[in-house]
Amino acid sequence: MTGMGRESFWTVDPSELLRVGKKFSLVDRPTDDTPGFDGDKEQGRGALAEGALVLAELQERMFATSRLGDRRRILLVLQAMDTAGKGGIVKHVMGSVDPQGVQLTAFKRPTPEELEHDFLWRISKRVPAPGMIGVFDRSHYEDVLIGRVRKLAPPEEIERRYTAINTFEAAQVACGTTVIKVMLHLSPAEQRRRLLDRLDRPDKHWKFDPGDIDERELWDEYQKAYQLVFERTATADAPWYVVPADKKWYARLAVQHLLVDALERMRLDWPKADYDVAEQIRRLN
Amino acid sequence: MTGMGRESFWTVDPSELLRVGKKFSLVDRPTDDTPGFDGDKEQGRGALAEGALVLAELQERMFATSRLGDRRRILLVLQAMDTAGKGGIVKHVMGSVDPQGVQLTAFKRPTPEELEHDFLWRISKRVPAPGMIGVFDRSHYEDVLIGRVRKLAPPEEIERRYTAINTFEAAQVACGTTVIKVMLHLSPAEQRRRLLDRLDRPDKHWKFDPGDIDERELWDEYQKAYQLVFERTATADAPWYVVPADKKWYARLAVQHLLVDALERMRLDWPKADYDVAEQIRRLN
Numbered sequence: 001m002t003g004m005g006r007e008s009f010w011t012v013d014p015s016e017l018l019r020v021g022k023k024f025s026l027v028d029r030p031t032d033d034t035p036g037f038d039g040d041k042e043q044g045r046g047a048l049a050e051g052a053l054v055l056a057e058l059q060e061r062m063f064a065t066s067r068l069g070d071r072r073r074i075l076l077v078l079q080a081m082d083t084a085g086k087g088g089i090v091k092h093v094m095g096s097v098d099p100q101g102v103q104l105t106a107f108k109r110p111t112p113e114e115l116e117h118d119f120l121w122r123i124s125k126r127v128p129a130p131g132m133i134g135v136f137d138r139s140h141y142e143d144v145l146i147g148r149v150r151k152l153a154p155p156e157e158i159e160r161r162y163t164a165i166n167t168f169e170a171a172q173v174a175c176g177t178t179v180i181k182v183m184l185h186l187s188p189a190e191q192r193r194r195l196l197d198r199l200d201r202p203d204k205h206w207k208f209d210p211g212d213i214d215e216r217e218l219w220d221e222y223q224k225a226y227q228l229v230f231e232r233t234a235t236a237d238a239p240w241y242v243v244p245a246d247k248k249w250y251a252r253l254a255v256q257h258l259l260v261d262a263l264e265r266m267r268l269d270w271p272k273a274d275y276d277v278a279e280q281i282r283r284l285n
Numbered sequence: 286m287t288g289m290g291r292e293s294f295w296t297v298d299p300s301e302l303l304r305v306g307k308k309f310s311l312v313d314r315p316t317d318d319t320p321g322f323d324g325d326k327e328q329g330r331g332a333l334a335e336g337a338l339v340l341a342e343l344q345e346r347m348f349a350t351s352r353l354g355d356r357r358r359i360l361l362v363l364q365a366m367d368t369a370g371k372g373g374i375v376k377h378v379m380g381s382v383d384p385q386g387v388q389l390t391a392f393k394r395p396t397p398e399e400l401e402h403d404f405l406w407r408i409s410k411r412v413p414a415p416g417m418i419g420v421f422d423r424s425h426y427e428d429v430l431i432g433r434v435r436k437l438a439p440p441e442e443i444e445r446r447y448t449a450i451n452t453f454e455a456a457q458v459a460c461g462t463t464v465i466k467v468m469l470h471l472s473p474a475e476q477r478r479r480l481l482d483r484l485d486r487p488d489k490h491w492k493f494d495p496g497d498i499d500e501r502e503l504w505d506e507y508q509k510a511y512q513l514v515f516e517r518t519a520t521a522d523a524p525w526y527v528v529p530a531d532k533k534w535y536a537r538l539a540v541q542h543l544l545v546d547a548l549e550r551m552r553l554d555w556p557k558a559d560y561d562v563a564e565q566i567r568r569l570n
Contacts (some may be wrong), residue, residue, distance in 0.1 A: 273490040
């Protein structure tokens with residue numbers, strides 16, 4: 001078993017179980033299972049706290065290494081239907097990492113200026129610097145998801161974008177980025193529960209947008225658009241992971257693992273000083 | 286006593302004690318006291334954990350309010366000599382806030398492109414959006430600190446900058462920003478201990494830069510430059526706070542309080558829905 005280094009709580013490496021491979025079929029994937037993890041919610045939360053320490057230390061090592069010239073970095077792309085838990089991943093997984101090592105971008109509806117450029121214009125400005133974990137909360141994939149479902153661009157332009165995305169991501173990989181693409185996979189029934197919960201709680205009304213229900217009514221079209229995304233853009237260098245998201249605690253634990261796994265594969269040591277340590281100590285005495 | 290709302294652990298509101306007023310004299314300020322707090326390190330850490338929950342909730346309220354059009358936001362400016370603990374503030378104070386509500390910028394030595402512009406060019410691009418807590422790790426004040434000490438600009442240009450800074454900050458305040466400027470006040474002896482600690486630990490070598498000792502040798506000039514900064518830029522709308530920083534736990538607690546205090550003064554409620562809640566519930570049934 002690989003990639004499970006300092007985390008002790010997986011029965012099988014979930015990276016392999018969650019990665020989109022050939023003949024992947026989204027509609028056949030459950031939304032409520034917990035691949036690689038046998039425990040319950042409480043155990044999952046304990047595991048998340050344990051993994052948080054591992055992730056924070058590995059991230060600091062990558063950051064430190066970058067100060068001495070290493071170019072490696074991570075780009076985590078998060079895509080999902082509304083309420084699937086992207087925000088919770090950012091808060092509860094990325095929240096355990098030193099903010100100095102995280103570069104977060106939430107991509108909203110494009111501005112008029114952004115629409116005047118190619119769809120990758122605003123994306124490429126936000127790729128992470130060396131040593132950082134960049135997180136995209138929504139991304140260039142919106143342009144082939146809502147773009148396709150809502151017919152915001154002609155079919156031939158949508159087609160062109162898959163290739164452009166693969167070319168763009170390959171360039172990121174070539175300059176030292178580990179690209180991790182995650183789709184949080186939710187059931188419509190669970191989404192309904194979460195939307196009703198938001199409507200039921202005045203402290204959550206601000207998180208609700210009537211437009212969320214408009215998109216919900218196009219559920220099947222979105223699932224088909226995701227299926228196409230996987231078929232066209234799940235590459236060896238920039239893989240997709242489909243994470244069951246009906247159980248929020250599992251989705252967080254799984255995404256945390258994908259980051260830990262990527263960092264452990266870098267075999268990061270603390271970088272060696274590029275100055276004479278003894279000489280500097282003398283200067284202070 | 287004001288501004289102490291949900292935090293129970295202060296004996297006196299530290300905002301008042303730490304704010305730079307008329308006749309402020311930096312050299313007369315201790316670096317190792319704990320104004321407003323009677324407890325020890327362990328109690329300080331407990332208080333920080335308690336305050337973290339208060340800060341996180343208030344920040345979410347400000348963020349929520351901004352989604353419905355409120356323009357308020359916070360800009361926290363951190364300035365200090367090396368090792369004083371700016372990074373620790375970011376990690377341990379801002380680290381308790383949802384990353385989606387924090388916009389952090391660490392200003393480094395200006396790039397050639399940045400040097401081709403006015404010193405506020407790169408700064409103004411990084412001011413926080415509504416609902417956010419923006420954090421500047423170093424800032425435009427470097428241009429009147431190292432700028433003065435190292436004579437990187439002629440004296441009349443340094444003079445001009447104080448006025449430009451006040452004008453710039455007043456404009457931020459006018460569009461809804463609470464500006465909080467913090468100088469972490471360290472003793473040279475404590476800095477020496479911290480530098481030696483970095484040199485003593487291979488996992489901290491990457492945090493050390495021989496240039497830190499070069500700046501250390503100009504300690505008194507930097508303190509004078511800070512004194513001038515306070516005299517020229519401590520305004521009613523954009524006050525400075527000098528926080529004793531020999532005890533890291535106290536500095537973190539004090540800065541956390543300054544943020545909590547600013548947020549409590551906003552009297553934030555959860556924003557009211559701008560849609561018909563009952564109608565949306567019907568759509569889901």
